[in-house]
Amino acid sequence: MGFDVGAIRVVACDIFGTTVDWRTGVARQVAAIAAERGVALEGGAFADDWRERYLPSMQRVSGGEREWVYLDTLHRESLDELLELRGVADAFDEGARRRLVRAWHRLPAWEDSVDGLAGLRERYVVAALSNGGFALLTNLVKGAGLPFDCILSAELARTYKPEPEAYLTAVRLLDVDPAEVLMVAAHKWDIDGAREAGLATAFLERPLEKGPSVTADRADDVESDLVVRGFGELAVLLEAGPRT
Amino acid sequence: MGFDVGAIRVVACDIFGTTVDWRTGVARQVAAIAAERGVALEGGAFADDWRERYLPSMQRVSGGEREWVYLDTLHRESLDELLELRGVADAFDEGARRRLVRAWHRLPAWEDSVDGLAGLRERYVVAALSNGGFALLTNLVKGAGLPFDCILSAELARTYKPEPEAYLTAVRLLDVDPAEVLMVAAHKWDIDGAREAGLATAFLERPLEKGPSVTADRADDVESDLVVRGFGELAVLLEAGPRT
Numbered sequence: 001m002g003f004d005v006g007a008i009r010v011v012a013c014d015i016f017g018t019t020v021d022w023r024t025g026v027a028r029q030v031a032a033i034a035a036e037r038g039v040a041l042e043g044g045a046f047a048d049d050w051r052e053r054y055l056p057s058m059q060r061v062s063g064g065e066r067e068w069v070y071l072d073t074l075h076r077e078s079l080d081e082l083l084e085l086r087g088v089a090d091a092f093d094e095g096a097r098r099r100l101v102r103a104w105h106r107l108p109a110w111e112d113s114v115d116g117l118a119g120l121r122e123r124y125v126v127a128a129l130s131n132g133g134f135a136l137l138t139n140l141v142k143g144a145g146l147p148f149d150c151i152l153s154a155e156l157a158r159t160y161k162p163e164p165e166a167y168l169t170a171v172r173l174l175d176v177d178p179a180e181v182l183m184v185a186a187h188k189w190d191i192d193g194a195r196e197a198g199l200a201t202a203f204l205e206r207p208l209e210k211g212p213s214v215t216a217d218r219a220d221d222v223e224s225d226l227v228v229r230g231f232g233e234l235a236v237l238l239e240a241g242p243r244t
Numbered sequence: 245m246g247f248d249v250g251a252i253r254v255v256a257c258d259i260f261g262t263t264v265d266w267r268t269g270v271a272r273q274v275a276a277i278a279a280e281r282g283v284a285l286e287g288g289a290f291a292d293d294w295r296e297r298y299l300p301s302m303q304r305v306s307g308g309e310r311e312w313v314y315l316d317t318l319h320r321e322s323l324d325e326l327l328e329l330r331g332v333a334d335a336f337d338e339g340a341r342r343r344l345v346r347a348w349h350r351l352p353a354w355e356d357s358v359d360g361l362a363g364l365r366e367r368y369v370v371a372a373l374s375n376g377g378f379a380l381l382t383n384l385v386k387g388a389g390l391p392f393d394c395i396l397s398a399e400l401a402r403t404y405k406p407e408p409e410a411y412l413t414a415v416r417l418l419d420v421d422p423a424e425v426l427m428v429a430a431h432k433w434d435i436d437g438a439r440e441a442g443l444a445t446a447f448l449e450r451p452l453e454k455g456p457s458v459t460a461d462r463a464d465d466v467e468s469d470l471v472v473r474g475f476g477e478l479a480v481l482l483e484a485g486p487r488t
Binding site: 125134136141142149151156173174176 | 369393394399420
């Protein structure tokens with residue numbers, strides 16, 4: 001079954017890495033908060049290590065090893081571990097740690113995101129669909145000025161992508177069929193999860209997502225209906241418009 | 245305890261009657277669809293009768309008399325009854341009835357809503373919080389160009405306002421305290437429900453909400469923290485800004 005652009009009614013967008021540049025945003029805030037406390041931390045490397053703990057920490061929830069918890073809680077646990085590992089735990093009190101966790105609530109959009117989403121929004125319902133909690137996403141989307149029609153979060157299913165329920169809860173809330181939703185993501189695991197849940201998929205390449213020392217997912221390794229290099233390109237590709 | 249504008253972080257807005265003019269929108273669509281079918285229906289009166297069945301139909305759900313169902317389903321049941329009562333049931337087939345139910349998905353904003361919400365949004369998280377389903381609200385908000393930061397629906401609690409869970413689910417998703425949320429509504433029952441759930445309240449008078457022959461709720465009969473005549477006035481009143 002080929003991809004039918006005419007069937008798409010909703011464009012659901014992953015956020016971290018796909019729509020916003022988490023690494024630049026987190027690195028900058030980590031470096032600033034560390035500097036205030038007289039600690040030298042390389043923000044980029046710290047952000048990389050922090051993000052590396054993201055998937056395994058979620059998998060413990062998705063796999064049923066532990067109850068559902070907010071992404072903020074997972075971020076906090078990884079942060080505590082990391083500060084310990086770096087031998088700087090004493091320099092970061094409760095207040096500083098809370099501010100660090102909230103760094104993930106304020107991240108810059110990739111250059112093409114705002115205009116590209118605005119273009120898509122002319123023809124489609126454009127939704128955020130992330131593992132970030134609803135409050136986190138609301139703050140993040142507002143801060144970055146991202147023009148979504150609505151915010152959806154895996155929190156609403158009390159699980160995490162790539163579990164099918166994370167996608168299917170969003171599909172049900174929007175009262176559409178899975179095949180009417182195009183999931184846009186920069187990560188193979190997310191594209192795979194969406195496809196398995198019956199959604200159409202667009203892989204959005206973000207070669208710089210993980211900085212200079214970590215290779216981001218590449219289109220060659222991903223099976224998706226579309227491949228694009230930004231939201232602007234996606235808006236052009238989808239100009240055939242929705243079925244109406 | 246007096247009202248403290250400095251405590252407010254979220255402005256939650258009721259939709260039907262408060263933000264959009266359901267009566268004008270529904271009346272126009274009912275009249276148009278009836279005319280197509282060669283039936284003379286006075287759209288305004290029909291809209292009034294339809295809306296009159298709204299609270300009782302929801303109360304059967306909130307009171308536990310029946311399982312939670314979509315607002316669309318309640319609208320459809322009331323519609324079927326009404327068409328029967330008017331003796332015009334035969335003129336409206338399945339397709340026409342579906343279109344009539346979807347009239348509630350496409351309604352015009354009151355004149356002050358778009359600019360007033362935009363003003364509020366500069367200082368607060370501004371959310372839709374309605375008994376309309378998530379999909380209905382997404383369509384409605386998009387169609388009317390209402391600049392909300394996020395859409396929340398009583399559907400997320402699988403109940404209806406004025407049940408406390410409808411408000412408190414929204415509060416929890418936004419990760420704030422009830423007293424940090426200002427509920428804006430044109431209906432006494434909604435203001436009462438929000439207050440009982442611990443939210444701050446703003447009664448927004450819409451004297452024309454129910455048309456010329458039905459009296460809308462009036463400020464004198466409502467106990468609320470604020471009384472305003474539109475979203476523009478509310479934005480001015482709240483200019484003291486949020487606690488930051």
